[in-house]
Amino acid sequence: MNAPLPVQLLPKIQQRETPPALIDSLMARFAERCSTALVVREQHGRDESSFTSPPPAAVVFAESTDDVAEIVRLASQHNVPVIPFGVGTSLEGHLLAVQGGISIDMSRMNRVLSINAEDLTVTVQPGVTRKQLNEEVKSTGLFFPIDPGADATIGGMSATRASGTNAVRYGTMRENVLALEVVTASGDVIRTGTRAKKSSAGYDLTRLMVGSEGTLGVITEITVKLYPLPEAISAAICSFPSIEAAVRTTIEIIQMGVPIARVELIDANSVRMVNAHSKLSLREEPMLLMEFHGSPTGVKEQAELVQELANGHGGNAFEWASTPEERTRLWAARHNAYFAAMQSRPGCRVISTDTCVPISRLADCLLDSITEADASGIPYFLVGHVGDGNFHFGYLIDPTQPKEREIAEALNHQLVSRALRLEGTCTGEHGVGLHKMDFLVTETGNGAVAMMRTIKRAIDPKNIMNPGKIFSL
Amino acid sequence: MNAPLPVQLLPKIQQRETPPALIDSLMARFAERCSTALVVREQHGRDESSFTSPPPAAVVFAESTDDVAEIVRLASQHNVPVIPFGVGTSLEGHLLAVQGGISIDMSRMNRVLSINAEDLTVTVQPGVTRKQLNEEVKSTGLFFPIDPGADATIGGMSATRASGTNAVRYGTMRENVLALEVVTASGDVIRTGTRAKKSSAGYDLTRLMVGSEGTLGVITEITVKLYPLPEAISAAICSFPSIEAAVRTTIEIIQMGVPIARVELIDANSVRMVNAHSKLSLREEPMLLMEFHGSPTGVKEQAELVQELANGHGGNAFEWASTPEERTRLWAARHNAYFAAMQSRPGCRVISTDTCVPISRLADCLLDSITEADASGIPYFLVGHVGDGNFHFGYLIDPTQPKEREIAEALNHQLVSRALRLEGTCTGEHGVGLHKMDFLVTETGNGAVAMMRTIKRAIDPKNIMNPGKIFSL
Numbered sequence: 001m002n003a004p005l006p007v008q009l010l011p012k013i014q015q016r017e018t019p020p021a022l023i024d025s026l027m028a029r030f031a032e033r034c035s036t037a038l039v040v041r042e043q044h045g046r047d048e049s050s051f052t053s054p055p056p057a058a059v060v061f062a063e064s065t066d067d068v069a070e071i072v073r074l075a076s077q078h079n080v081p082v083i084p085f086g087v088g089t090s091l092e093g094h095l096l097a098v099q100g101g102i103s104i105d106m107s108r109m110n111r112v113l114s115i116n117a118e119d120l121t122v123t124v125q126p127g128v129t130r131k132q133l134n135e136e137v138k139s140t141g142l143f144f145p146i147d148p149g150a151d152a153t154i155g156g157m158s159a160t161r162a163s164g165t166n167a168v169r170y171g172t173m174r175e176n177v178l179a180l181e182v183v184t185a186s187g188d189v190i191r192t193g194t195r196a197k198k199s200s201a202g203y204d205l206t207r208l209m210v211g212s213e214g215t216l217g218v219i220t221e222i223t224v225k226l227y228p229l230p231e232a233i234s235a236a237i238c239s240f241p242s243i244e245a246a247v248r249t250t251i252e253i254i255q256m257g258v259p260i261a262r263v264e265l266i267d268a269n270s271v272r273m274v275n276a277h278s279k280l281s282l283r284e285e286p287m288l289l290m291e292f293h294g295s296p297t298g299v300k301e302q303a304e305l306v307q308e309l310a311n312g313h314g315g316n317a318f319e320w321a322s323t324p325e326e327r328t329r330l331w332a333a334r335h336n337a338y339f340a341a342m343q344s345r346p347g348c349r350v351i352s353t354d355t356c357v358p359i360s361r362l363a364d365c366l367l368d369s370i371t372e373a374d375a376s377g378i379p380y381f382l383v384g385h386v387g388d389g390n391f392h393f394g395y396l397i398d399p400t401q402p403k404e405r406e407i408a409e410a411l412n413h414q415l416v417s418r419a420l421r422l423e424g425t426c427t428g429e430h431g432v433g434l435h436k437m438d439f440l441v442t443e444t445g446n447g448a449v450a451m452m453r454t455i456k457r458a459i460d461p462k463n464i465m466n467p468g469k470i471f472s473l
Numbered sequence: 474m475n476a477p478l479p480v481q482l483l484p485k486i487q488q489r490e491t492p493p494a495l496i497d498s499l500m501a502r503f504a505e506r507c508s509t510a511l512v513v514r515e516q517h518g519r520d521e522s523s524f525t526s527p528p529p530a531a532v533v534f535a536e537s538t539d540d541v542a543e544i545v546r547l548a549s550q551h552n553v554p555v556i557p558f559g560v561g562t563s564l565e566g567h568l569l570a571v572q573g574g575i576s577i578d579m580s581r582m583n584r585v586l587s588i589n590a591e592d593l594t595v596t597v598q599p600g601v602t603r604k605q606l607n608e609e610v611k612s613t614g615l616f617f618p619i620d621p622g623a624d625a626t627i628g629g630m631s632a633t634r635a636s637g638t639n640a641v642r643y644g645t646m647r648e649n650v651l652a653l654e655v656v657t658a659s660g661d662v663i664r665t666g667t668r669a670k671k672s673s674a675g676y677d678l679t680r681l682m683v684g685s686e687g688t689l690g691v692i693t694e695i696t697v698k699l700y701p702l703p704e705a706i707s708a709a710i711c712s713f714p715s716i717e718a719a720v721r722t723t724i725e726i727i728q729m730g731v732p733i734a735r736v737e738l739i740d741a742n743s744v745r746m747v748n749a750h751s752k753l754s755l756r757e758e759p760m761l762l763m764e765f766h767g768s769p770t771g772v773k774e775q776a777e778l779v780q781e782l783a784n785g786h787g788g789n790a791f792e793w794a795s796t797p798e799e800r801t802r803l804w805a806a807r808h809n810a811y812f813a814a815m816q817s818r819p820g821c822r823v824i825s826t827d828t829c830v831p832i833s834r835l836a837d838c839l840l841d842s843i844t845e846a847d848a849s850g851i852p853y854f855l856v857g858h859v860g861d862g863n864f865h866f867g868y869l870i871d872p873t874q875p876k877e878r879e880i881a882e883a884l885n886h887q888l889v890s891r892a893l894r895l896e897g898t899c900t901g902e903h904g905v906g907l908h909k910m911d912f913l914v915t916e917t918g919n920g921a922v923a924m925m926r927t928i929k930r931a932i933d934p935k936n937i938m939n940p941g942k943i944f945s946l
Contacts, residue, residue: 458931
């Protein structure tokens with residue numbers, strides 16, 4: 001592994017000119033669906049990250065693949081960047097127009113195109129959100145498990161290789177996208193796969209596009225896997241005397257091969273913030289939130305085994321839920337953690353970390369980072385998809401205090417360096433965006449990043465597809 | 474979808490010159506590990522396909538990543554192709570030196586480098602075979618589930634995105650390779666991932682390399698997932714009155730979400746051939762072979778449900794096995810099908826098909842193709858990983874009768890066209906190689922293949938990495 005590089009908040013911005021002729025062409029073609037109003041541009045020039053950049057020159061609301069292809073063709077003629085925009089929930093600056101250009105708003109491409117319940121697949125437009133998708137397939141007895149927290153679009157989730165709480169059992173977008181339709185940098189439309197469950201037909205363009213953050217093409221259609229709703233679902237929360245005890249329990253659950261559907265850690269800080277926010281009285285101790293899917297007997301078996309493992313580490317105060325309402329109540333702590341944290345320090349911004357390490361290294365990685373965070377004086381909370389070795393510190397910084405951001409970035413830098421030493425990754429699910437470009441080089445080495453750049457240059461020779469993300473170019 | 478293109482048996486062969494200076498350099502560097510003996514070259518110039526081509530100019534036995542890098546660098550200086558060779562079990566002509574060049578024999582790079590039992594991962598050299606791997610990890614209580622039938626190397630299985638009987642539960646090489654070390658066309662060494670279970674760190678080079686059939690680089694190290702050996706394993710065979718009944722049972726098993734570990738179809742022809750070959754007296758009817766993994770209760774539950782579904786389609790004569798010995802006996806019919814078929818027509822060659830369709834289309838795809846095969850007069854057998862919608866006809870042709878090959882290829886062409894109409898793929902697990910190049914275009918369209926070519930040209934500008942496979946170039 002190379003030596004860690006210094007943190008760099010934003011790469012040098014090289015805004016490219018958007019010629020008035022392009023705006024004129026877009027206006028002529030899309031009329032009121034092309035907006036240059038500052039408020040619209042500003043809304044499309046930011047995401048949930050704490051980065052800022054001048055907004056895009058225009059926003060075009062696409063309603064079809066043909067629209068997207070036409071926008072890309074026009075932008076290509078003028079060498080102007082295009083940036084696909086779903087609902088703006090990305091966390092690492094993916095949506096910022098760092099080199100200027102046109103934002104393509106995909107949110108109106110929000111139709112579920114075909115549900116193939118017999119094959120457990122569904123094909124959707126990119127603007128469909130995960131909650132909408134689950135609503136629309138509900139009557140089939142199937143569901144789409146990937147849950148990154150935010151009600152993100154399936155297009156955005158594909159572009160960032162998202163995952164979340166259910167990934168420990170159902171995998172990430174990497175495992176759950178079967179095929180894509182993509183508009184390429186030349187404005188051509190390609191398909192990257194079929195509805196067959198597996199294939200050895202040539203290069204895996206589907207998975208090359210998944211996680212490419214809009215830099216290789218604009219995703220205009222996605223076929224994903226669905227799963228039968230489990231016959232039985234049971235949820236539990238359990239408090240532990242220490243983070244370490246909770247983590248060691250998780251490690252054993254995974255190593256024993258328990259097919260747990262969710263196993264989430266929240267720290268005592270989070271519980272405290274959630275209690276204040278939601279007027280609850282949860283024990284202010286580290287907590288695991290778990291969910292079991294299967295047959296009634298299977299769920300019972302899993303739950304008993306997990307209870308035994310938890311008891312071995314001092315886990316107690318198990319609380320169980322099996323109806324949807326009770327489950328929602330139990331999970332409130334996890335679901336509200338982010339907003340409860342925001343509320344705990346009014347006006348703050350959250351700097352979120354996203355490391356993921358092999359499960360055996362999880363305790364090492366976490367405990368040292370907690371010591372550092374505690375010593376820093378920056379308020380924080382900690383939540384994690386610990387079954388996958390993935391966790392997030394949320395450092396709550398005062399955006400008016402540059403020093404606080406500096407400290408938070410330094411903490412993140414130490415954490416990422418530690419995760420990489422422990423054979424992990426700088427981003428488990430949020431993506432590289434603008435924030436992790438240097439870490440990516442440290443993680444994969446110059447050779448791999450050089451190959452990524454080579455692919456990008458070959459597929460997008462004018463560098464118009466969301467340029468300046470993942471690596472500088 | 475484009476109109477199906479005519480079958481083309483072998484692309485026009487453009488043998489490239491291998492200059493004596495390159496052979497001299499390889500000899501100087503590798504001494505007796507570089508062979509130009511005809512018998513060695515011929516052994517490395519063929520695979521299990523029925524294609525023929527002049528052998529490579531030399532074979533070099535690599536023993537380290539540095540060896541591979543050095544071979545590639547030397548070959549690159551002379552613009553000469555390199556073709557990685559594991560144990561020669563590929564089925565579509567992947568190993569043939571259609572443009573001449575050097576075969577790199579990887580079989581001596583056969584060390585298991587590190588077993589991380591706590592993380593359920595293992596890192597191996599590419600020449601390790603799957604049986605060897607399972608032998609070496611046995612004491613940890615873990616296993617590697619991917620089983621393509623042949624005792625292939627992990628390197629070769631990665632290169633062709635192999636899968637096999639367990640894929641219905643455990644996925645394919647696509648889902649099970651975590652990270653690779655790869656020697657690129659310039660002789661550089663890159664790493665494509667970490668041991669973290671998931672990552673959003675840049676382009677998914679791991680999955681770009683998996684299934685690239687040696688055309689983008691030589692895989693020199695592979696980290697794969699392992700799984701805890703199930704607490705209980707139970708196997709069953711069940712005969713059905715018709716293929717359709719067996720297939721309809723399978724479809725219901727999958728749609729109900731039963732986590733079956735294996736569900737294999739063999740047709741009555743196969744059973745007949747196996748009975749003759751192994752002196753057995755199995756019912757000469759279509760048969761499902763199944764395996765269930767889980768806790769004792771879980772396995773029992775799965776088995777009961779499947780039995781009920783099978784009974785609904787006239788499935789009977791269930792035979793169960795739970796000890797390893799009994800399981801081996803039950804599975805003999807499946808494992809011996811290929812050799813039993815070969816023996817049923819001495820001197821024959823097998824033309825194997827490899828389509829995979831969405832599960833709801835499986836009966837349609839299979840039944841019409843059986844009618845065609847029956848009408849052709851060519852002896853055949855049929856086996857399938859039907860839980861994934863993937864199956865193989867084996868047409869047993871007399872290699873001295875060109876007419877028979879023509880008929881078999883025509884049958885395959887009809888089958889692939891049907892599978893593509895039903896939203897399936899021309900290759901579920903064997904790869905494109907030389908055999909499916911035209912089908913790949915029909916399946917994915919010119920645009921996707923053009924993108925694959927663009928990537929290939931950018932990463933391998935001299936076109937020296939196993940050229941002429943997947944697409945003509």
